[in-house]
Amino acid sequence: MKRASFNQLGLPVWLLLPQLVIIGVFFYWPAAHAVRSSFYLEDPFGFGSTFVGWDNYAGLLASAQYVKVAVFTLGFTFLVTFFSLSIALVLAVKADKVIRGTRTYRTLLMWVYAVAPPVAGFLGVMVFYQGNGPMTEFLALFGYEFRLGVNYYDTAAAMVAVATWNHIPVNFIFFLSGLQSIPQSVKEAAMIDNRSGTRRFWDITFPLLAPTAFFLLIINITYALFDTFGMIDALVKGEPGNNPMTLVYKVYVDGFRGNDLGGSSAQSVILMVLVLVLTVFQFRVMDRRIHYT
Amino acid sequence: MVHVALKSISKVYPNGVRAVHPTSFDIQQGEFIVLVGPSGCGKSTLLRMIAGLEEITEGELSIAGRVVNDIDPAERDIAMVFQNYALYPHMTVYNNMAYGLRNRGMAKADIDAAVSTAATMLNLTEFLTRRPSQLSGGQRQRVAMGRAIVRNPALFLFDEPLSNLDAKLRGQMRIEIKALQRRLGVTSVYVTHDQVEAMTMADRIIVLNGGRIEQIGTPAEVYHQPASTFVASFMGAPPMNLLPAHYNGNGRVHLSETIHIEAPVSADYSGQVKLGVRPENVGIVDSSHPDALRFDLEFVEELGAGRLLHGKLGDSGLIVHIPHTDPIPGGEVYVGLPKSALVMFNHETGMRL
Ligand SMILES: Nc1ncnc2c1ncn2[C@@H]1O[C@H](COP(=O)(O)OP(=O)(O)OP(=O)(O)O)[C@@H](O)[C@H]1O
Ligand SMILES: [Mg+2]
Numbered sequence: 001m002k003r004a005s006f007n008q009l010g011l012p013v014w015l016l017l018p019q020l021v022i023i024g025v026f027f028y029w030p031a032a033h034a035v036r037s038s039f040y041l042e043d044p045f046g047f048g049s050t051f052v053g054w055d056n057y058a059g060l061l062a063s064a065q066y067v068k069v070a071v072f073t074l075g076f077t078f079l080v081t082f083f084s085l086s087i088a089l090v091l092a093v094k095a096d097k098v099i100r101g102t103r104t105y106r107t108l109l110m111w112v113y114a115v116a117p118p119v120a121g122f123l124g125v126m127v128f129y130q131g132n133g134p135m136t137e138f139l140a141l142f143g144y145e146f147r148l149g150v151n152y153y154d155t156a157a158a159m160v161a162v163a164t165w166n167h168i169p170v171n172f173i174f175f176l177s178g179l180q181s182i183p184q185s186v187k188e189a190a191m192i193d194n195r196s197g198t199r200r201f202w203d204i205t206f207p208l209l210a211p212t213a214f215f216l217l218i219i220n221i222t223y224a225l226f227d228t229f230g231m232i233d234a235l236v237k238g239e240p241g242n243n244p245m246t247l248v249y250k251v252y253v254d255g256f257r258g259n260d261l262g263g264s265s266a267q268s269v270i271l272m273v274l275v276l277v278l279t280v281f282q283f284r285v286m287d288r289r290i291h292y293t
Numbered sequence: 294m295v296h297v298a299l300k301s302i303s304k305v306y307p308n309g310v311r312a313v314h315p316t317s318f319d320i321q322q323g324e325f326i327v328l329v330g331p332s333g334c335g336k337s338t339l340l341r342m343i344a345g346l347e348e349i350t351e352g353e354l355s356i357a358g359r360v361v362n363d364i365d366p367a368e369r370d371i372a373m374v375f376q377n378y379a380l381y382p383h384m385t386v387y388n389n390m391a392y393g394l395r396n397r398g399m400a401k402a403d404i405d406a407a408v409s410t411a412a413t414m415l416n417l418t419e420f421l422t423r424r425p426s427q428l429s430g431g432q433r434q435r436v437a438m439g440r441a442i443v444r445n446p447a448l449f450l451f452d453e454p455l456s457n458l459d460a461k462l463r464g465q466m467r468i469e470i471k472a473l474q475r476r477l478g479v480t481s482v483y484v485t486h487d488q489v490e491a492m493t494m495a496d497r498i499i500v501l502n503g504g505r506i507e508q509i510g511t512p513a514e515v516y517h518q519p520a521s522t523f524v525a526s527f528m529g530a531p532p533m534n535l536l537p538a539h540y541n542g543n544g545r546v547h548l549s550e551t552i553h554i555e556a557p558v559s560a561d562y563s564g565q566v567k568l569g570v571r572p573e574n575v576g577i578v579d580s581s582h583p584d585a586l587r588f589d590l591e592f593v594e595e596l597g598a599g600r601l602l603h604g605k606l607g608d609s610g611l612i613v614h615i616p617h618t619d620p621i622p623g624g625e626v627y628v629g630l631p632k633s634a635l636v637m638f639n640h641e642t643g644m645r646l
Contacts, residue, residue, distance in 0.1 A: 185379035188346050188366075189440075193393035195367035203392070207383045 031272060049262075056266035066250070067266075073246040076160060077224040083164040084220055085213070085265075088171030093170075093201070096179040115166060116146035121234025128154075149236060149243060158245040159235055163228050168233035171216050178212035179205070218282045225274070247271060296322040296480045297343065297448060303353035303637045304338050304504075312338040312371035313440045314504045315352060320482065325474055328484045330501035331493040331527065336484040337452055339501070343482060344450050349636040360589050367396070373442035377457065380425040386412075386436050387421040390443045411439040414473070431462045438470065442477065444615055449474065449481040455490065467493060490530050492516065500524050517571070518636065522643040525569045525636070531601060533636075534575070536609045540637065540646075549607040552586055557635035558646055565640035571612035572601065578627050585627035588613070593621055602626075 038056050040049040060066045115123070127135045140147045147154050176268040182205060190204045206213075229248050236243040247252065248271065255264030297320040304313040311334045328336045341347040343354060345366035354361055361369050372393075380389050387408055388577050394404045412418045425433055434454065436584040441449055454470070455463045471494045476483050485491055492512045500507040500515060500523075507527075508520035521527035525533040531576050539547040540556060542563040547553040557568075572604070578585050585605055594601035600621065602613040613628060615621075637646045 183379065184378065185375045185377055186381060188344075189373070189375060189379040190381070190392075191346065192344065192366045192371065192373055192395040193440075195365050196396075199396070204381060210383075 019258055034265045034272075036265075037261055038269045040262050042261040052262070056262045059263060060270070068252045069245055069247055072156065072226065072244045076156070076163075076228075076244070076246060077221055079160045080163045080167065080224040080228075081217065081220040083160070084167040084171050085216060087164070088168045089175050089209075089213075091168070092172050092175035093177055093205075094126065116230065118230030118234050120162055120166040121231035124158055124231065124235055127150055128158045128161075139244075152242060152244055155235065159228070159232060162223060162231055162235070166225055166231065167220060167268045171220065174212050174216055175209065178209045182208050214285060218278065221278065222275075226271075294322040295319045296324070296357060297482075298355045299343075300353040300355075302339070302342060302354060303350050304335070304342060304347065305350045312504055316506055318319045318499065318506070319507055319565070320480055323429040323478045323480055323482065324473070325481045325494060325496045327329060327484065327491045327495035327498050328501060329486060329488060329498055330507075332486060334501040336486070336501055340450055340452055340482055340508070341486050343448075344371055346370050346373075349513070362549075369528075370447040371450055372440045372444045372446040373452070374437045374441050374454040375628040376456075378425070378437040380433060380436055380440070382425055385422050385424060386417060386428070386439075389425065389436055390440045391442065405444070406530075407443045408439075411443045414442070415439050422613075425617075430458055431466070434458060434462075438473070438607070440632075442473070445477075446479065449479050451481065451483040451485075453485055454483075456485070456487070460582050463487075463490075464607050470494070488530070492528070499539040500527060502527075518645070518646050519569065522567055522569070523637045525638070529571065531572055531573050531612050531614075534611050536606065536611065537545060537640070538566050538568045538637075540564065540566045546637065548586075548609070552607050554584055554630055557632050557633055557637055559631075560637065560646035562639065562646055566646065567638040567640055567643075568630075569638060570611045570630050570634055573599075575611065575613040575628045576628040576631065577613065577615060577619070577622050580625065580627050582627065582629055584629050586630065588628045590622065 012031055037049070039051060039053060041052045041055070042049045125133075125148070126132050128146060128147075130136060130148055130150075133146075135149070136146045136148070149155055186204065186208075187200075190200045194200050194203065225246065226248050228246060229252070232245055232249045233252075235251075236245065247267065250272070251264050252269045254260045254267065258264075299319075300317050301315040302313065302317070303311070305311050316339065321577075326340060338347060342349050342358075345361065345364065349362050356369060356371070361380060380394065390408045390496055391404050392489045394407060408421070409418070414420055415438060416430070417435055417439055420428060420432060420436075425436065426429075429438065437454065451470075455466050455634065456585070458466060459620060462514045469488055480533050482492060482525070483490075495512055498512055498515045499509050500520075502523050508515055508524045510518070510520075515524060516528055519528065519533065522535055525535060536548055540560070540563060541547075542561070544556050544559060545553045546566065546568055548568065588602075588606055588611065590602055590604040592603050594603065597617065599614055599616050600613060600619075602621075604611060604626070612630070638644060639646055
């Protein structure tokens with residue numbers, strides 16, 4: 001590996017400075033501010049604040065609504081991760097069998113990933129629209145009246161569907177390159193050792209995909225937890241009241257709609273801790289377990 | 294007893310490449326067959342068709358009397374050793390060897406016994422709990438061998454199994470594989486482009502060129518009686534000398550207007566020929582010798598065990614191999630081409646006359 005070395009500290013500090021300033025101003029400072037304000041009860045009209053200690057946190061855990069949102073977020077994350085990973089895996093396995101030059105195919109699929117979450121949300125609104133959305137009409141054929149934004153579970157289903165759809169491509173791409181990096185000869189050796197294609201998949205292919213799958217698992221959890229904000233906003237816009245929402249969306253709703261800055265800060269702090277735990281877990285596992293070469 | 298029979302087997306890849314032209318041969322029980330030929334001649338394709346990893350376009354393949362064209366690789370009772378070993382990276386050495394046995398429903402105790410016997414045979418006992426990534430190239434090669442032998446298959450298939458090893462290890466493993474095959478008596482097909490491996494390991498060599506069989510024969514036959522100029526120049530380092538000459542059916546070959554010698558065969562043919570002679574069969578002779586031919590020595594290559602004399606016989610290049618105990622000839626050099634060591638090829642077709 002090529003290493004550059006610097007004689008004095010001056011130049012590297014100058015080179016790093018913009019990055020450090022950006023991280024400091026846009027991440028650490030607001031984070032510190034959030035931690036601070038999570039211990040205060042903020043006057044809604046901005047006339048000062050009172051120190052309340054852990055009250056904001058206690059309030060959250062005691063709030064049935066917060067618990068409900070947390071449970072929904074958990075379920076939402078689980079379903080989106082599960083469906084987007086498993087559908088992408090099935091697609092990738094099928095694709096791996098037939099394609100050699102995967103370029104065009106990959107690019108085509110990547111377009112879906114390039115759709116920003118809010119746009120995906122609007123597309124979702126269009127597809128599930130109450131009046132004449134194609135999906136709504138399709139479900140109506142089976143006698144089901146799909147009511148986006150009105151029925152809690154219908155809205156939740158639409159959210160899961162849109163988020164899953166939005167995230168399948170990236171999973172597919174990673175799974176496909178994972179599959180294609182398994183040496184052909186290893187698959188062939190397995191063909192001689194085991195006649196069942198299904199068993200070969202679970203014994204050989206899947207374990208060799210495990211590093212990819214684990215990486216994607218973390219990516220997907222993070223996506224479902226944090227990156228779906230825009231999509232949810234598009235789907236529930238106007239009446240967040242009775243609709244399902246994720247923890248991240250609730251931070252926004254409580255802080256900006258409800259003007260409860262203290263409670264909303266406490267929620268962000270909880271989310272920050274969650275990210276921290278997730279990251280530590282990821283590095284632990286990555287270091288410890290899954291690599292073979 | 295015929296063990297493996299190929300009847301007009303051919304292969305056309307989906308992209309239209311005809312990798313193997315209709316090919317037929319039989320392999321006897323316990324025989325060690327080496328497929329040799331230049332890169333791209335279809336060796337791997339042929340082997341992979343026998344393994345069942347590549348579909349047979351046309352023809353019929355039978356193993357132990359059973360037509361296996363449409364039988365899964367796992368059901369053909371074969372084991373294959375791949376060039377890059379193709380070990381399962383996530384499994385221990387033990388599991389790499391045991392995997393095929395488990396899938397065949399063998400009892401745990403029998404698997405243990407089979408793996409430990411193979412491991413002892415291959416000096417792998419201390420590595421059984423390691424992953425392939427924690428082994429050296431030579432050890433991985435042994436694991437690949439172990440995975441093949443634990444299965445106790447009817448047929449071993451090898452696709453250049455030694456080409457990723459360094460020269461010394463390759464020489465050692467070559468001997469071990471051959472000894473192992475002798476001991477187990479398992480019919481084997483071995484692909485290589487290394488002619489030393491081909492010569493030393495084979496009971497019979499099959500020389501392939503452009504998807505066609507050039508010659509099938511024992512190493513000695515292929516070496517001394519090459520069926521074509523292709524085989525003559527492919528086998529041997531340095532290859533057989535091929536001297537352009539003219540033959541008019543009267544028992545003598547004319548290397549030039551003035552140089553002519555007795556023909557090795559009396560063929561019913563007249564026209565341009567190539568006269569083949571192995572460098573070690575050319576003798577340095579006295580000028581008084583009746584068949585002495587004038588040799589213009591150009592330079593000498595030192596090989597240690599011998600020397601290669603490069604030069605010209607008339608207008609054609611000739612390489613002579615002499616033992617290191619012989620002196621390097623000086624002054625006017627004369628060579629003799631012993632009739633028994635000569636082979637003659639049709640110039641156009643390249644076939645031996
Ligand atoms: N999957 C494939 N699709 C199309 N053509 C192929 C395929 N595999 C091999 N070929 C072609 O078939 C011919 C024979 O290939 P093969 O791999 O059998 O050669 P080989 O004798 O094993 O060569 P090497 O010594 O380089 O391994 C080559 O011309 C090759 O380009
Ligand atoms: Mg090959």
